[in-house]
Amino acid sequence: MSRAAGAVINLAALRHNLQQARQLAPHTRIMAVVKANAYGHGIAPVAQALHETDAFAVACLEEALAIRHAGLAHPIVLLEGVFSEAELNEAAHNGCEVVVHDARQLALVEAARLQHAVSVWLKVDTGMNRLGFPPAQTRLLWQRLTVARAVRGPVRLMTHLACADDSTNPRTRTQLQLFATATAGIQTERSIANSAGILAWPDSHADWVRPGILLYGVSPFVGQTGAEENLIPAMTMTTELIAVKSLKKGDAVGYGGAWVAPEDMPLGIAAIGYGDGYPRHAPNGTPVLVDGMRVPLVGRVSMDMISVDLRALPGAQVGDRVVLWGPDLPVEEIARAAGTIPYELLCGITQRVKFSVVDANNATAAAMRSVGQ
Ligand SMILES: Cc1ncc(COP(=O)(O)O)c(C=O)c1O
Structure with a gap:
């Protein structure tokens, strides 16, 4: 694949x-x-x-x-x-x-x-x-x-x-x-x-x-999103879960073991990293959508992968859709979490990310999102 x-x-x-x-x-x-x-x-x-x-x-x-x-x-x-x-x-x-x-x-x-x-x-x-x-x-x-x-x-x-x-x-x-x-x-x-x-x-x-x-x-304004100005984000950054693991309490996640599981729990690994333009400085707790549900990023962002806490989504599986930013998860929020501005995140997507276009008005876009397309 x-x-x-x-x-x-x-x-x-x-x-x-x-x-x-x-x-x-x-x-x-x-x-x-x-x-x-x-x-x-x-x-x-x-x-x-x-x-x-x-x-x-x-x-x-x-x-x-x-x-x-x-x-x-x-x-x-x-x-x-x-x-x-x-x-x-x-x-x-x-x-x-x-x-x-x-x-x-x-x-x-x-x-x-x-x-x-x-x-x-x-x-x-x-x-x-x-x-x-x-x-x-x-x-x-x-x-x-x-x-x-x-x-x-x-x-x-x-x-x-x-x-x-x-x-x-x-x-x-x-x-x-x-x-x-x-x-x-x-x-x-x-x-x-x-x-x-x-x-x-x-x-x-x-x-x-x-x-x-x-x-x-x-939005160009710190602390605001495009939706508040009746704008529609044009980009949705997506990937998939490529692994789901069961952690034991005390297991350390990723480089430097920078995050430790507070209890037995499921962990998702998504195929996105700073090699794709996802910000390396995104901290623990940065929101990620898995199957449309917000879950927190945990551990350090690596070149090709991030880890997410799946305690709120125990049924998540390999292949599930992951959204890093888009209409349902403002890039402004991710930029703020990572200590940067949305301009930098948008401009920083790297060549290996596959670009595609859709031409979807509001209703169609919302429907697409709800069926996880
Ligand atoms: C001279 C000039 N005009 C307009 C713009 C557009 O700015 P913004 O993206 O904040 O609307 C830029 C962007 O940096 C610029 O350099």
Whole structure:
């Protein structure tokens, strides 16, 4: 039998979440962020499922080309821009729009002689201190880019929020004010909001929003789940029990014997581990679904396997379905238990995990889950 670890991607959930983004930001256009292999979900099927978006955003040219190979002709924004004239040429040739975030990229674009002119987003650093120019330079740089021969106008403006996932943090208000002042009077489109901005900061919606994590049905806010925002998780991470053992009281489980059976009890071994992207630091008690019932993980996560306490499910058998996260077990909860963020878990699934897609609306998905498909 081949390895059971799999990630099932629900295309209907992706479409639903895009629809949610539209309802939350009804007066803006949407740039669906599908970088990092669509947050680990698979860039081609995700981009196809999200074809009703207005544009896509990715980190680099290779990711943009994967979208083109999937047959989509949407505008694609390269969020980190390009790093050579050859790359700029290829980006322009493939209908990509480039972010210009530093002096090197500015010089590249100003000097370029391109066959196809390129659309440009000027990135302003309003406090993230990652990419972008100081706000005070915005007007001058916008004018320079606007007259650059390689640029197809209009030059648009972008910034990124550092703390939007904390609705009480005053830095977001400061960033919004800085951006408003720096760009005042410039006649062009603007983009500010990531998922947290869309959900918590209506003032950040501007002309284009850039949802990432919410499209995958996951909340950007610590302590919340996507379901609370009427989102549907798009990924279900599954495997099977490959062994069921009877422990005696005092038996130690796994590497380091880090967990000891408090009584005679059944233990399940599931085929998933850090070699698949399950977090190695998930502690004792991290919830796992076996046949739809929550049971606690016990002992250390190893490369290929985890152990679960089956006292609540004494009838569990080899082959029973195990869910690590999905609509019935929020990835946010697993991330919190493991001391990380859901973004990292979703992006961290490894190549040996088998990906499949379903296209199941809510009712069908719920029915599928209840029959353990
Ligand atoms: C520039 C930029 N915009 C938007 C996003 C989407 O963010 P989120 O997934 O939190 O919605 C990202 C993701 O990191 C980003 O780097």
